Amino acid sequence: MKQNPGPRPSRRSVSAKHVAEAAGVSRTAVSRTFTPGASVSPATRAKVLAAAESLGYHVNHLARGLTRSESGIVALIVAELDTPFRARLLAALTDRLQAAGKVAMLINTDRSDESVEGALRQAMSYRTDAAIVLSGRPDASLGTLCARNGLRLILINRDEEFPHALHVRLDDVACGQRAFRILRESGCVKSALATSLSATTSLRLRAKGFVDAARAASVPVVEQAIGETSYATGRELGIALFSAEHPPDGVFCTTDLMACGLVDVARGQFGLRIPEDLSVIGFDDIQQASWENYRLTTFSQPIDRMCEACVSWLDETAVGGDAISLEASLVLRDTVGLHPANEVT
Amino acid sequence: MKQNPGPRPSRRSVSAKHVAEAAGVSRTAVSRTFTPGASVSPATRAKVLAAAESLGYHVNHLARGLTRSESGIVALIVAELDTPFRARLLAALTDRLQAAGKVAMLINTDRSDESVEGALRQAMSYRTDAAIVLSGRPDASLGTLCARNGLRLILINRDEEFPHALHVRLDDVACGQRAFRILRESGCVKSALATSLSATTSLRLRAKGFVDAARAASVPVVEQAIGETSYATGRELGIALFSAEHPPDGVFCTTDLMACGLVDVARGQFGLRIPEDLSVIGFDDIQQASWENYRLTTFSQPIDRMCEACVSWLDETAVGGDAISLEASLVLRDTVGLHPANEVT
DNA sequence: TGTGCTTTTGCACAGCTGTGCAAAGGGAGG
DNA sequence: CCTCCCTTTGCACAGCTGTGCAAAAGCACA
Numbered sequence: 001m002k003q004n005p006g007p008r009p010s011r012r013s014v015s016a017k018h019v020a021e022a023a024g025v026s027r028t029a030v031s032r033t034f035t036p037g038a039s040v041s042p043a044t045r046a047k048v049l050a051a052a053e054s055l056g057y058h059v060n061h062l063a064r065g066l067t068r069s070e071s072g073i074v075a076l077i078v079a080e081l082d083t084p085f086r087a088r089l090l091a092a093l094t095d096r097l098q099a100a101g102k103v104a105m106l107i108n109t110d111r112s113d114e115s116v117e118g119a120l121r122q123a124m125s126y127r128t129d130a131a132i133v134l135s136g137r138p139d140a141s142l143g144t145l146c147a148r149n150g151l152r153l154i155l156i157n158r159d160e161e162f163p164h165a166l167h168v169r170l171d172d173v174a175c176g177q178r179a180f181r182i183l184r185e186s187g188c189v190k191s192a193l194a195t196s197l198s199a200t201t202s203l204r205l206r207a208k209g210f211v212d213a214a215r216a217a218s219v220p221v222v223e224q225a226i227g228e229t230s231y232a233t234g235r236e237l238g239i240a241l242f243s244a245e246h247p248p249d250g251v252f253c254t255t256d257l258m259a260c261g262l263v264d265v266a267r268g269q270f271g272l273r274i275p276e277d278l279s280v281i282g283f284d285d286i287q288q289a290s291w292e293n294y295r296l297t298t299f300s301q302p303i304d305r306m307c308e309a310c311v312s313w314l315d316e317t318a319v320g321g322d323a324i325s326l327e328a329s330l331v332l333r334d335t336v337g338l339h340p341a342n343e344v345t
Numbered sequence: 346m347k348q349n350p351g352p353r354p355s356r357r358s359v360s361a362k363h364v365a366e367a368a369g370v371s372r373t374a375v376s377r378t379f380t381p382g383a384s385v386s387p388a389t390r391a392k393v394l395a396a397a398e399s400l401g402y403h404v405n406h407l408a409r410g411l412t413r414s415e416s417g418i419v420a421l422i423v424a425e426l427d428t429p430f431r432a433r434l435l436a437a438l439t440d441r442l443q444a445a446g447k448v449a450m451l452i453n454t455d456r457s458d459e460s461v462e463g464a465l466r467q468a469m470s471y472r473t474d475a476a477i478v479l480s481g482r483p484d485a486s487l488g489t490l491c492a493r494n495g496l497r498l499i500l501i502n503r504d505e506e507f508p509h510a511l512h513v514r515l516d517d518v519a520c521g522q523r524a525f526r527i528l529r530e531s532g533c534v535k536s537a538l539a540t541s542l543s544a545t546t547s548l549r550l551r552a553k554g555f556v557d558a559a560r561a562a563s564v565p566v567v568e569q570a571i572g573e574t575s576y577a578t579g580r581e582l583g584i585a586l587f588s589a590e591h592p593p594d595g596v597f598c599t600t601d602l603m604a605c606g607l608v609d610v611a612r613g614q615f616g617l618r619i620p621e622d623l624s625v626i627g628f629d630d631i632q633q634a635s636w637e638n639y640r641l642t643t644f645s646q647p648i649d650r651m652c653e654a655c656v657s658w659l660d661e662t663a664v665g666g667d668a669i670s671l672e673a674s675l676v677l678r679d680t681v682g683l684h685p686a687n688e689v690t
Numbered sequence: 691t692g693t694g695c696t697t698t699t700g701c702a703c704a705g706c707t708g709t710g711c712a713a714a715g716g717g718a719g720g
Numbered sequence: 721c722c723t724c725c726c727t728t729t730g731c732a733c734a735g736c737t738g739t740g741c742a743a744a745a746g747c748a749c750a
Contacts, residue, residue: 013469013472013493013494013495013736014493014494015735015736015737016736016737017736025699025700026699026700026701027700027736027737028699028700028701028738028739029698029699029700030737031736031737031738031739032698032699032738032739034737035737035738035739038738038739039697039698039699040698040699041697041698041699041746044698044699055493056489056490056493056494058466058469058470058494059470059736059737060411060470060472060735060736060737061470061471061472061737062407062408062410062411062416062471062472062736062737063407063411063705063735063736063737063738064736064737064738065407065705065737066405066407066408066411066704066705066706066707066736066737066738067704067705067736067737067738067739068705068737068738071407073450076451080436081432081435081436081439082429082432082433082435082436082632083432084427084429084432087426087427087428087429087432087435088427090426090427090432091425091426091427091453094426094451094452094453095453098452098453103450103452103467103471104450104451104452104453105418105448105449105450105451106421106439106449106450106451107439107443107448107449108436108439108440108443108449121403122448124358124403125403125404125405125406126406126407126448127358127405127406127407144401145401148358148359148400148401149358149359149401149403150358231632231636235637260636261636261637264636264637264638265637268637268638287427287576288633291576291605291606291609292580292606292609292610292613293609293613293638358706360705360706360707361706361707362706370729370730371729371730371731372706372707372730373708373709373729373730373731374728374729374730375707376706376707376708376709377708377709377728377729379707380707380708380709383708383709384727384728384729385728385729386727386728386729389728389729404706404707405705405706405707406707407706407707408705408706408707408708408735409706409707409708410707410735411706411707411708411734411735411736411737412706412707412708412709412734412735413707413708413735
């Protein structure tokens, strides 16, 4: 790690003091001019603004963060931010946060739990107003530490319980159950669950919903779990499933990314027609799910509502925790055989 | 916009003062314990660290930013951050910056030039050490403003000239020329350029390279430009090109994303076989380019080297500008007819 | 011109950290 | 024990902003 960069003087930004000198007013008048609601005469304001513009002055928000109860910074803790769904959620979140006057500090983690702790500590060092955890599972002890540092926590699609945090959850279990029913009602004789080995909450719950629904209906289903959550894993899942003696004719993939891989293998290596020979359901409604080659039936997460929930909760001054449950919506495209639109529940 | 959040006291983090009291030392000893290279005895250090751990203390980096010449924050200014290539570059950049001890502030812009100015001003307000511009074209006058605020500028794939900035550029023109040659050498009789109407530097240069090479060879090519840089535009480009009386048998798409759309249309609506009836070259080597259904021949940007260039330049204390030109590498897959590997230049 | 009320202004302090420098402390050697 | 040298420590100040509060200024009315 780099050595201490040294004291301030080697970098001189324009400060309120310089503006005050140029405008012939006090430094306080400068501060007041840039503080909404503060009292300053129109004439003084004009002088200050002219001097500030001429000098290129920008209020130092680092210093402002010392005097206020909020820094205006929100940490976004996310791993694999280049996967389609994650990138989309990140884009929507930053958009919404900015519209609310917040600044996003992006912390790219490697998915380990220790990594999340490190990210939270970094957030505390910068006195961020909140941390939105999109990946990783913070240890319960971190809840107290965050509270002590005035850091509000938002957990998206995480199942750990933090009393003072906002939990934004999705009906993953119900969607898994629904996926099973759709496959069954579309005439699938042998359904399969395809998922990855990464133990993320969302994938586990979707898989659980699917398997539970099958059990409740006393219908056996095949369960296949391989590697990480990627397109390549989707291909491997397809190879494993379709190489079997009795391959399935319907598959629920817990993410679209894997579903795309599975679809490509089904067609390319096993000559299966979709949906005539095989029905496929994904999850996330990533952009590629709507591409001509895939036209994937999938579940769409209410991203805008998730973002709205986060920002609304941040606007509340009360420190109480909350839990919001949102529903993913079914997006019917061309990967499920029959499309009995009126009968699918 | 929200009203002023109010004075400090409503949020109390643990400060060095509290740690000093708990450890029975001065506040300066606490500061020294957390300042690399500062002098503090092992006994005092142990007392301070124990108290800090017990109280959950984290050095306030906002305050630290006032006393140092660097805040440690780097602004990343990016639009459409959920497109495959942009997301990948962002992931790599944040990874590399974090490894170098920097913190990424993400500013999501809407691609307008005014938006870039707003982003730069925000960066100045937070006294970020640098701003890396991935999207948008900052006006030349902003160079002086940034310098006055001690904000270093890095421009990736931008053609505006800023004397004190680091320019990281790609050989887009050469790649466009090369794409033309590859199509020609693979036997294409009628080549086409397919691009979007968004006037981003990279796309213009790739297109220019392609068209210039065709002109130099006195070979007429079709130029088609439509809408924004998306998969859907790729489809429209395909429809426009293949509906013509004499459709092309080779297409250079200035991005992979559009190439995927064009390929899907070529196959799905025009029954064209790839590469037998049509050769396609893309650009960016996004993840989907390697998907079974596409296996796109494309150019891959040296993302790691781009990130390395940025971080290396940030490590230099000299304030001089620099320009780094990197080469994209050809990735041969299955969308170009003949694969004369030894003859392609 | 004087009075009363409102608005504006600037001083002094606060928030939290890092550091120059003088004083204090510690250790080694004569 | 004393001296010298090195290390450690704490004071006071700096970086930049916002704000309570008292003083000053401005304005309207009699």
